[in-house]
Amino acid sequence: GEDVEQSLFLSVREGDSSVINCTYTDSSSTYLYWYKQEPGAGLQLLTYIFSNMDMKQDQRLTVLLNKKDKHLSLRIADTQTGDSAIYFCAENWDAGGYQKVTFGIGTKLQVIP
Amino acid sequence: DGGITQSPKYLFRKEGQNVTLSCEQNLNHDAMYWYRQDPGQGLRLIYYSQIVNDFQKGDIAEGYSVSREKKESFPLTVTSAQKNPTAFYLCASGQVGYEQYFGPGTRLTVT
Numbered sequence: 001g002e003d004v005e006q007s008l009f010l011s012v013r014e015g016d017s018s019v020i021n022c023t024y025t026d027s028s029s030t031y032l033y034w035y036k037q038e039p040g041a042g043l044q045l046l047t048y049i050f051s052n053m054d055m056k057q058d059q060r061l062t063v064l065l066n067k068k069d070k071h072l073s074l075r076i077a078d079t080q081t082g083d084s085a086i087y088f089c090a091e092n093w094d095a096g097g098y099q100k101v102t103f104g105i106g107t108k109l110q111v112i113p
Numbered sequence: 114d115g116g117i118t119q120s121p122k123y124l125f126r127k128e129g130q131n132v133t134l135s136c137e138q139n140l141n142h143d144a145m146y147w148y149r150q151d152p153g154q155g156l157r158l159i160y161y162s163q164i165v166n167d168f169q170k171g172d173i174a175e176g177y178s179v180s181r182e183k184k185e186s187f188p189l190t191v192t193s194a195q196k197n198p199t200a201f202y203l204c205a206s207g208q209v210g211y212e213q214y215f216g217p218g219t220r221l222t223v224t
Contacts, residue, residue, distance in 0.1 A: 031212065040220075042117075042203055042215035045215075098163070106155055
């Protein structure tokens with residue numbers, strides 16, 4: 001559960017869909033999360049998925065989980081300029097009897113008007 | 114209003130001085146966390162506490178200290194032993210095993 005990897009940067013045009021990808025290593029993950037961080041601010045929880053689910057949809061957000069490949073993705077439909085931010089993937093995993101959360105390095109999403 | 118507050122938003126200190134960052138939550142969460150964020154490095158865990166009067170070192174605890182005397186409060190002291198203290202510090206809280214909720218952060222600059 002020590003590694004969560006994300007690409008550093010994604011650029012999309014306004015109105016297109018954005019897909020941010022993440023891979024993780026620990027098979028004991030219970031929950032996986034997506035957070036959004038705007039400049040100079042804290043992290044805002046966007047959505048989460050329990051590890052026994054394949055998909056979760058919440059308005060413009062769709063989370064897909066491929067547990068076999070340990071791959072998580074966040075799709076943002078009809079991306080807007082207000083979606084420009086850094087997006088963090090995180091996994092909650094069992095570290096020998098207590099829960100730990102490991103965050104990815106963050107993917108910076110740039111939305112071009 | 115429920116939430117997590119951090120103060121101050123910006124903090125400036127001279128090298129060699131200790132400084133304490135405040136974190137308060139009224140969400141009745143058992144667990145609280147401190148992270149450090151540097152450009153291009155994501156979040157790194159400094160300390161965490163899952164219950165009052167108990168806390169554990171995270172991945173980069175050297176040069177930092179914490180206390181958890183009350184459920185609502187988890188202050189972080191950046192000591193003069195921390196070699197590179199200038200960073201953005203984020204506090205979070207949550208129930209153990211579930212999502213974490215973050216405060217707005219404190220940007221510390223040490224010169």
